[in-house]
Amino acid sequence: MKPILGTCYYPEHWPASQWDEDARQMAELGLKVIRIGEFAWSRYEPEPGRFTWAWLDQAIETLAKHGLQVVLCTPTATPPRWMVDRHPDMLARDEQGNERKFGSRRHYCFSHIAYREESVRIARLMAERYAKHPAIVGWQIDNEYSCHDTVRSYSDSACTAFRVWLAAKYHKIDALNTAWGNVFWSMEYDEFAQIELPNLTVTEPCPTHLLDFYRFSSDQVVSYNKLQAEAIRAYTDVPLIHNYMGRTVDFDHYKVGADLEIASWDSYPLGFLVDRSGADSAWQQRFERQGDPDFQAFHHDLYRAVGNGRWWVMEQQPGPVNWAPNNPAPLPGMVRLWTWEAIAHQAEAVCYFRWRQAPFAQEQMHAGLLRPDSQPAAVYPEVAETAREIQQFDDIQPAQADVAIVFDYESCWAWEAQPQGEDFDGFGLAFDLYRSLRRLGVSIDILKPESSLDGYKLVLIPGLLAWPEVLLAQLSSFSGSVLIGPRTGSKTANFQIPAQLPPNISSLDCTVQYVETFPITSPRPLTDGGAVRTWLESVQTTETVLETTVDGQPVLISRGNLRYLAGWPDQEAAQRIFQRLLDDAEIAYSLMPEGVRRRATGSHEFTFNYNATSVEVDGEVMAPAAVRWRALD
Amino acid sequence: MKPILGTCYYPEHWPASQWDEDARQMAELGLKVIRIGEFAWSRYEPEPGRFTWAWLDQAIETLAKHGLQVVLCTPTATPPRWMVDRHPDMLARDEQGNERKFGSRRHYCFSHIAYREESVRIARLMAERYAKHPAIVGWQIDNEYSCHDTVRSYSDSACTAFRVWLAAKYHKIDALNTAWGNVFWSMEYDEFAQIELPNLTVTEPCPTHLLDFYRFSSDQVVSYNKLQAEAIRAYTDVPLIHNYMGRTVDFDHYKVGADLEIASWDSYPLGFLVDRSGADSAWQQRFERQGDPDFQAFHHDLYRAVGNGRWWVMEQQPGPVNWAPNNPAPLPGMVRLWTWEAIAHQAEAVCYFRWRQAPFAQEQMHAGLLRPDSQPAAVYPEVAETAREIQQFDDIQPAQADVAIVFDYESCWAWEAQPQGEDFDGFGLAFDLYRSLRRLGVSIDILKPESSLDGYKLVLIPGLLAWPEVLLAQLSSFSGSVLIGPRTGSKTANFQIPAQLPPNISSLDCTVQYVETFPITSPRPLTDGGAVRTWLESVQTTETVLETTVDGQPVLISRGNLRYLAGWPDQEAAQRIFQRLLDDAEIAYSLMPEGVRRRATGSHEFTFNYNATSVEVDGEVMAPAAVRWRALD
C-alpha cells in the first residue's frame, strides 16, 4: 500500500477565480486527495428546495482537471438558518435544559425525526448528482459526530425516542424496573411514558438509567449515520467515511464504522495535548510543541480497528490552531513526524486541515498550508518534503501486532456513570496501559470486545464492564497471554454486580470483595516497586500471586495464561508487569528513551523522537522531531 | 445505660425466602435493632390507594421472631413516580429555577401543601397498622432532611409560603422594609405579594431577605416533620426519631428535635473527611482511612443536644462508600473505634448501614456487613468482636461535661448570607475551636443558645449572630468562665449592626470598630505565638488585654469571668488560650499526642488512636485504631 497526502478545501470560501491556481498548486505540492463540502449547505440550498449546484460542479471539475481525487461531504453538521425556522425544535438541549442555539455548528438533535429526513434528503440529492463523477473517491458523512458534546441531547425529541428505545429493549416496564433495580429508592415506573431523561435529578440517577440513556444516545448517532449511508450507497460503491475526533467516546465508533468502509479521524496533536490527553503539566510542558507521544498513536490504532483495517487522518494539524486553551506552533519537523507516525500505523491517507487559512469567522486563527494572503505558510516546505519522501518510499505492508488491547465504548459510559473515584476513567485507563506498552517499543492493535483474538500473543482487557459471551468463548480456547482488569467483569450488562462477584470469570478463583479509590497523591506502594494509583481492589484468591502491595494485598494474580490485575498500576509498576508478560509471551521489546517511540508494520520499523532535544537511540543520535525507519525482512 | 448495635435492612430488596436467614444471622452477630422501610413507598402503595402491607407484616414478624427490635420508617423521602404525576408541582426548584426531577430521592418541596398531606396520610396509615406491634421500638420520620441540598427550594410553592410566613412575622410591610433596611437601594416593597425568593438577583440580595428565607426554609422542615410526628404520636408512645446528616446546617435541628424523642445521625467518617470536614489535604492524607478525629465527636455531642440527651448513630459506615470523591476502606479496627467513640459520647445505639450490599442501583458500591453474595464482608469479624465487647461491658453512666460550646444554626445561615471573608463559616469556626479543645483531652457538651448553663465551668460562645434575652439573663448570674466571640453579638435579630456596636454586651467595655478578613495564607501573628487567621476585629476597650497581635491590637480581653476573643485563632494560639482558660476554670486537661483523642462519661474514660501508626499515650503504646478505656470512680 502506498499512502497518499491530501487537504481539506473550501471552494465556497474563495472566489471561483482562485480555484484553478489552488488546484494546480495542490497537485504540485504532491497532494492527491481533496475533501470538500462538509459545511456548505447554505450554498448548496440557499433556500428550501432551491439548489445552486453549479459552483460545486465547477469546483469538482477544477480539482479533477489537475488530477486530484475528491472526498465529497454531506453538509449535515451545519444546517442552514432556514432549517431552524422550519423545524424550531430540531435544536438539541443541554443538560440544564437550555436550547443549544443556531450560530455555530452541530446545532441539531440526533433524535429529531424531521431533521433526519432532511439529512437523508440532502445526502440523496448529492449522491444522485455526483455519485458517478470519476474524481470522487469517497464520501464523508456529516462531520465530527460528538464534537462540542453533541451526542447527548436533553430535548423532548430525545425523551420521546428514549422511551421508544426502552420499550423496544425491555418490552415490559417490570423488566426495566428489575434491570435498573428501581426498588432501591421507590423509583419504580408504571409505564414507559413516565420515564424521563436522567438530567436534573435531585442527586445522581440510577446508573442503569444513565447507561441506557448513553446507549440510546449512541444508537441514535449510529442510526442517523446509517440513514445517510444507505441513501448514498444506493448510488455508489466508493468508500463511505466519517471523520471522528480524538477522545470522543460518547458514541460507539465501532458501530458507526460497521456501516462505513473507511474510518478517519481529525488529529490535532498540540490542541489535544492541552485539552484531552489528560497529561500532567510537566508532561504538557515537555511536549508543548510536539504533542503527546502516544495520543495520536492510540487513535491511529483505534481507528484502524473502527475501519476494519482501512483508515485515514482526515484532518492533520499543520500549524497553530485556534481552539485549545493555548495554541503554540509545532516544532519544525513535527508535521512531518506526525504524518509518518500515521503511515507507520498503516494510514491510507493523511489530509492537512486546511489548504488556506480563512481570514474570517470562528477559525481565522487556525493555520493552513497557505496563509490567508495565499503565501505558503511556515509548514509548506515541510509538507513538500514529506510528499517527496512518500513518493520515493516503498509500499507499506500491513501486519497484525503481537499485542492487543480490548477497548470498549460502553464501558467508558459505564465508568462515567459510576467512576467511584474521581480519577477513574475508562479511556484514561486503557490509554495509560497503552502508553506503558508503547514505552517498551511494542506495536499494538486495538480490538473491540467481539474481535477475534487469533494470532495475538498477548491481549489486555482492562476496565471491561461485562463479559460478552463471544469473548468468554474465545478466551476459553485462546493460548496467548491475557491480562484482565482492573474493574473488568465487574458488572452485568444491566449494570449490576454479578452474582458471583467481579471479575466474574469462572476459570479464575478470584473474588473482588470491595474496591478502594484514593487520590492520585496517595498511591499504595507495591512490594517490588512502583505503586497502585487511585484504584485498588481487595481480592480473595487461591491462585498464584505475582504482585502485592507492601501490606500484602494481592495485586496481580495468575493462573495458566490468565493474569488478573487488581489495581491501576503507575508507570513503574506497569513497566515491570508488562516486561514480565512480554518475556513470558516471547515478544521482543526494548525500553525506549523517554519521548522516543517505535512502530513496526509488516515491512518497516519506524522510530520517532518526540523530544525537543536530541537523544541517542540504539547508538545513533536522533535530532528533535527526527523520524528513522528501516526495512524489515 | 447499655448501648446496643443494629443495622439498616431492606427486605424489599431481597427475596422473602432470604429474610429468615438474614434475621437469624443478625441476631447471631449480636445486633439488637433493625431499621426498615424508609425507601419502600412504591412497595407499600404501588398505586394510589392500593396497599400491599402483607410483605411488611411478614418482614416485621420475621425480625421479631429472632428477638430483634424494629425501627419502622415513613417513606416520605422517596415519593413514588405516581405521586409526581398527581402533583407535578411538588418538585422543588434549584437556585437557577430548574425543576429537581424524579429519578433519585428527596424530590419534593417542603412547602408543597398537597405533598404534606400525602406525607401525613402515609404516616398515619402506617402508624394505624403497626403502632401496636411489640417489636417496634421506634419510628424514623423521613430520611436525612437536607441531604442533597434539599431544604431551600425556589419553587412557586415556596414563594407563596414565604410571603405568608413574612406576613405572619411582620404584619405590616413597613415593618419588613425597616427590618430589612430596604431603603438602602430603593428595595422597599408596597405589599407582601411583591416579595420574591432571594435567588437570581443582579447582585447579592439584602442579607435580612436571605436570612428570613433561610429561617422560613428551616421552619418548613420543622413543620413538615411535626405533621408526621403528630400523625404517628396519635397511635404510639415509642420514641420518634430522625436521622440527620453530618455538617448539614440549613435547618434548625434543635427545633426538629424538640418534636421527637431521639436524635440520630448518619456517620460516614471517610466519606465526610473528603467532602465535609474542611480539613486541608495533608490532614486528609494522614487520616485517609481513619476519618477526621474530631468530626464524628462533634456531631455526637451535637446530636446529644438535639436529642436532649438521647441519641443514636442510625447509619454507621462499615466499609467503603460510593459517594465521596474518593472512597477508601477503613483501616482495620476503625469501625470498632468509631463504634466505641459513639458509645463514649453516650450513644444509645449504633446501627451499621447496611446489612447486605445491594448489587443494583445508585449505591451498589456501598459496602454492607454482608457482601452482595451474602458472604461476610471484610468488616464482619470486627463488628462481631465489637458486639461481644459491648455485651461484656459495664453500663455507661452519662455525665455533663465541664466545658460547653454554644452552637446555633441561625448564626450559620447568617454567616452564609454574609461571610465578609471567603473563609468565614459558622460551623467551621465552632468546629475548629471544638478541635482545639479536644486536642487538650477535655470532654465537651454542645448547647443551643437557650440551654441552661448550670454546672458548666467553661462556656464558649463563638460566632453567635445576636444575643437571645435568655442567654444574656443566664450570663448575668453565671459563675463559670465564658469565652465570647469572635463575631458574637455582632447583629440584631434583623441582621443589622446593633446600636451600641458589637459585641453588644453591656457587661464588657468593648467595641468592635471594624473587621478585617484576609486570606488563610496571610495570618496576623500574635505576640505570644501563633496567629489570628482570616478574621480579626479591631477592638476598642478599657478592659484587661490578655492577647495582642504583634502590632499591638487587642485579641483577647478579659473582665471578671468574661473573655472576648476578637479573632479566629490558629491552632497554636487556640491551644494557649484554652490552656489558660482551663487552668483558670480548674478543669483538668492534657495535651494529646496528634491524632489521639479522649472522652469521659460518668463511668469511663476512653482513649482513641486515630493514627495509622502506633503512638505512646501515658506511657503505654496504642496500636493503630486502638481503643483503650478505664473505669472512673
Place this chain on the structure above:
Amino acid sequence: MKPILGTCYYPEHWPASQWDEDARQMAELGLKVIRIGEFAWSRYEPEPGRFTWAWLDQAIETLAKHGLQVVLCTPTATPPRWMVDRHPDMLARDEQGNERKFGSRRHYCFSHIAYREESVRIARLMAERYAKHPAIVGWQIDNEYSCHDTVRSYSDSACTAFRVWLAAKYHKIDALNTAWGNVFWSMEYDEFAQIELPNLTVTEPCPTHLLDFYRFSSDQVVSYNKLQAEAIRAYTDVPLIHNYMGRTVDFDHYKVGADLEIASWDSYPLGFLVDRSGADSAWQQRFERQGDPDFQAFHHDLYRAVGNGRWWVMEQQPGPVNWAPNNPAPLPGMVRLWTWEAIAHQAEAVCYFRWRQAPFAQEQMHAGLLRPDSQPAAVYPEVAETAREIQQFDDIQPAQADVAIVFDYESCWAWEAQPQGEDFDGFGLAFDLYRSLRRLGVSIDILKPESSLDGYKLVLIPGLLAWPEVLLAQLSSFSGSVLIGPRTGSKTANFQIPAQLPPNISSLDCTVQYVETFPITSPRPLTDGGAVRTWLESVQTTETVLETTVDGQPVLISRGNLRYLAGWPDQEAAQRIFQRLLDDAEIAYSLMPEGVRRRATGSHEFTFNYNATSVEVDGEVMAPAAVRWRALD
C-alpha cells in the same frame, strides 16, 4: 487648580434630625462636596406619579446651609419595586437566559424602551425642580454602569434592539453575511429578523457576531446615558458626571464621556487588588493593605482621558469594604496616600464613600468616615489631616505627559471574543505595559485611538484591533517614538484578518505569519534577558531587529521612529525595552525601588511608598504609606 474633598451621603438612611449635625461635621472636617440621591427613587416617588420631594429639599438646604456643594444624582440604577410591576420585562436576562430579578440594584435592561422613558421622566423631573439650586454643582447620572456585569443583556428587548442596530449598520443582510464571514459554517442569514443574540450557541459563535453584540451593548449604554444627559442639560449648565468602575471595559467610556463634562470613578484599592488587578498571589500579599501600586494610577489617567481632562474620584475607599473575597483594612496612611495619588493625577475632587457606615442591608460591613454609632471611624483623623494638607497646598498645574498609551475599549471586546490564548486580555496587556513604564518613574497619559498625538515623545499602541484612519494619518506625520503591538492592526473593523496580514501598517515591512500562545509557566526567553510570556508572533521582516528570542525569532523590530513589538514582554524584558525607548526619546526616567511610584504634574513631583516597610528613595527614607512632594520650577 485646587482639589477638593467630599463624601457620599444618604440622608434618606438617617432621621432628618441628624442631618444638620452631619452637615456641620462634614464642613468642619474640611469636606466641600457631597454626593446624594443615587439610590433614593423609592423615596422620591413612593408610588407611580406621587412625589415626596420635601425631604430632599430639606436635605439640600441643610447641606447648603453649611456651605457644602452638592452633586445630585438620578436614581435610575435602583428602580423601585412598583416599576417592575409596571414593566415586568424591563429586567435583563443573563447569558443562560435567566431573568435577573429585583432585590438588589441595576435590575434593568438598557434596551427596554419603556424603562428608558421612565429614566428620562425622573431625570427631567429632578432637573426641573433642582437645577437652579445654587448649591448644586454637578449632576451624576445613574450609578456605576456595568457594575455586576449589567451591560450585556440577553433579553427579548435586547434581541429586538440588536436586530435594529444591525439593520442600521449593514442595511442589507448580505453585507452582514460577508462582514461576519457567515459562509464559514453555513451560518448565512436571509433576513435580520433571524439573528439571535450570541449566547447558548453549540460552540463559539462567529467573533464578528460577538463583537457586534458587544458594540451594540456599549452603544445602548451610551444612548441611555445621553437621554438623561439631554433631559438634565435642558435645565442647567453645571457639569454632568458619571461614576465609572475599575476595570469595567464592556462599554466605551470615551463615548459616554463625550456626552458629559466630568468623568469620575469609584476607587477601591483593596477591593480591586483581590478582585480585578489580576496580580499574582505574592503581589497581592505584599500589597494586601495598600492596594496595587499601579491600578489606581492607570484608572486616574484613563478617566482623565474619558473626562477630557476633568475627572474626580467619586467614591474613595476609606476602610474595609464588604464585597471582595477578603476585606482587610488599609494600612494607616494609605487613605491619605490614595488621595494624594489622585491629586497627583490631577483629580479635581476626591469623595470618600461613605459618610456614615450603614448598619443595615447589603453594605453594612462597608466602612465610612463615621461608624454606625456616629463616632469617628479609624480613618477620620487621617482624612482630617489630608484635608488640612490640601488646604495649605499650592495650586496644582496640569501638564501633558511625555509618554502616552493608546487604550481602546473595542479592542478589549475583540480579544474577549477571541483571546486565542487563555491569558490574553486587552486590558491586561495595556495595564502590564503601563506598570512597566511606571516602574521607571515616568508619568503617562492614556489616549483614545482618535486623540491627537501632538506633544508626545513616546506613544505606545498595544493590542489595537484595527487601525482607525485618523490614527494612521497622525502617525504619518508624528515625529516622536511609537511602539506598536503586539496584536495591533491584526484585524479589520469587521474582525477579519486584513488582506496584507498584521500588523497591516504600510510604513513597516513586517508580516505576522502566525501567532503562538503558551502557558504563563512556559515563557520564551529573549537573547538579551527576560522573556516573552503567553503571546508571540512569528514575524517576517527586512527591518532592523532589536530583540530576538534565544532561537532567533524577531521580537522587536525598528524602522525610523516606529517599533513593532511581536510579543508580550515580561517585566524584565519590558524594562529593558522601555529604557531604550526612553533613552532614544530623551525622556528622563529612573528605576523606582519596588513598590515606590512617582508622578509629576506641571507644578509638582509626587513620590509614593506603597510598601508596608520603609524604603530609601533618592537618599531619603520613606516610611510605609509615605507621600513626598517637591515643587517643579
